[in-house]
Amino acid sequence: MRELALTGFMSNRGRQNVASFLTKDLGIDWRMGAEWFEYLLVDYDVCSNYGNWLYSAGIGNDPRENRKFNIIKQGLDYDANGDYIRLWVPELKDIKGGDIHTPWTLSSAALTHAGVNLPETYPLPVVIAPEWSRYINQKTTGGARGANSGPEVRKGPSHTPRQHRNRGIDFYFSHNKKHY
Numbered sequence: 001m002r003e004l005a006l007t008g009f010m011s012n013r014g015r016q017n018v019a020s021f022l023t024k025d026l027g028i029d030w031r032m033g034a035e036w037f038e039y040l041l042v043d044y045d046v047c048s049n050y051g052n053w054l055y056s057a058g059i060g061n062d063p064r065e066n067r068k069f070n071i072i073k074q075g076l077d078y079d080a081n082g083d084y085i086r087l088w089v090p091e092l093k094d095i096k097g098g099d100i101h102t103p104w105t106l107s108s109a110a111l112t113h114a115g116v117n118l119p120e121t122y123p124l125p126v127v128i129a130p131e132w133s134r135y136i137n138q139k140t141t142g143g144a145r146g147a148n149s150g151p152e153v154r155k156g157p158s159h160t161p162r163q164h165r166n167r168g169i170d171f172y173f174s175h176n177k178k179h180y
Contacts, residue, residue, distance in 0.1 A: 019056035
């Protein structure tokens with residue numbers, strides 16, 4: 001999102017990850033994300049933007065409620081060493097390798113060595129999706145921060161929130177819509 005804010009560009013993979021995270025993990029209405037990207041993108045195309053957001057939200061021509069990107073897996077698959085993250089998130093630049101994708105799981109010593117003080121210099125995750133656990137190095141000894149230690153982190157929905165179900169494109173253009 002920092003790249004988008006500073007340059008007006010984000011790769012298609014990044015756009016898909018953001019759309020999936022906002023709609024599936026945070027349960028945010030896809031229109032908010034679509035409007036934000038419309039505002040910031042220099043290569044904005046109305047059909048591509050809204051089509052991609054509809055697809056990610058699981059509505060439209062190819063509705064699948066369970067279509068969801070695992071952002072930890074995506075980060076490890078497409079930025080295994082964390083170079084892209086280091087470029088755009090300099091406060092994590094001294095975390096080594098793929099651990100940069102899950103800083104909240106690192107030991108206090110590793111965080112201190114990297115100059116990271118959670119949540120002071122970098123925030124804790126606002127959600128931890130259940131499917132992330134397959135890709136998180138779960139450390140449980142030596143004062144390490146496991147995925148479930150530290151401040152309470154809410155778990156995000158693994159499906160489309162009830163208030164956003166059954167919303168085809170006609171809902172958004174209807175004059176008789178029911179706001180939630």
